[in-house]
Amino acid sequence: MNIAGLHVMIVDDDPSTLAVYGALLQAEGHTISTRDRALGTAPAIISARPNLVLLDINMPGLNGPDIVRLFRDRKGAWSPLFVLFASGDQGELQQVAHQCGAAAALSKNLDHHAFLIGFRTILVQHLARPGV
């Protein structure tokens, strides 16, 4: 799969986070859709069919790891690549991602460049394989 021009959905209850990371990824050439709440996320994901969903870990009603776990519970059904997204220690985030079945985790931090490098690395590792 070509890793440029992907459809990325960002799910986060903070509107400024949606705007910042949406703009960063849009400038990378990706198509962005956003959702400001976790509740009822599944129909939105299934109808939009994004290549990758960037999920905030901590949201009211249903957190990011729960969404991944519940989505993956639908064995055999289509699922996008899930990447958890939060402030905090990268090692701890990776552990949470591993436990719930997300492909990876990314830190929200002040260094947008580091975020984009992390994002591109995930794309190369998980989406740049033939047949994916």
Add this chain to the structure above:
Amino acid sequence: MVDDQLANLRVLDLMVSRLGYECDCASDGLLAVERFKAGQRYAAVLMDGQMPHLDGYEAARRIRHLCAGEPLRPTIFALTAAPTDAERMKAAEAGMDDFLEKPISMSALRDKLALWVDIPHDGATPIPASALSVPPPQRMDISALRAVKGFDATVLERLARLGRESGEGVADVVVGLVLRELPQQLHAIEEALRTGDREALTRTVHRLTGAARNVGAVELADLCARAERTLHAVAGGYAQIEDGFATPIITEARRVTEVLQGLAGERP
């Protein structure tokens, strides 16, 4: 909820009602389809697979047909014990979305409904559809932030550069969103402190951390991050937040608001 076992329906009715949803019951697939034919619509249908008159799979197929093209697409759950691969395939072909395994636990029911059923907005601020594409009328002079204590001006400067490249006022949009967010979060913190709602306080401080980082308000972000860690890690954290962190957070958030208002040309 559609099940020919009335005891199951009664239990499900209690569980779903306890979660705060309104519900209707039907004792077989045919009756469920009749409800849809009569114009009733539901956010979700919990459908047993094996029922007399019309089984759950065929009922799901007919419901999908009746609702085709409508904006509200009901989520259909198959109620079954340990679904096999063949059952999963059969359910998917019938247009069912997910499974709820019998016996259904309260936590599984709560989580699955939360994942699939969109609840009308509870006051959180949605990002306007135009936020990523329409430049605001006036561009800010972000370089003024370099001299302001507690800010990392490079955060908004980078976003402003993105804006220049794409012709969109990204930094302006982000400042506008944070300015709208800050008074709401300050009110929420004061309310959580007043009522002693630790969960609400943790959630609000977490959200404020993100908003502060997004505009490079590093001092506010650090204060909030420390408060978050305390709330998560220490049993008596709530008192420490109230005594040690709440006042500095509120004071700094008000200062950040004034700085951003000045930047955006709004009168404090």
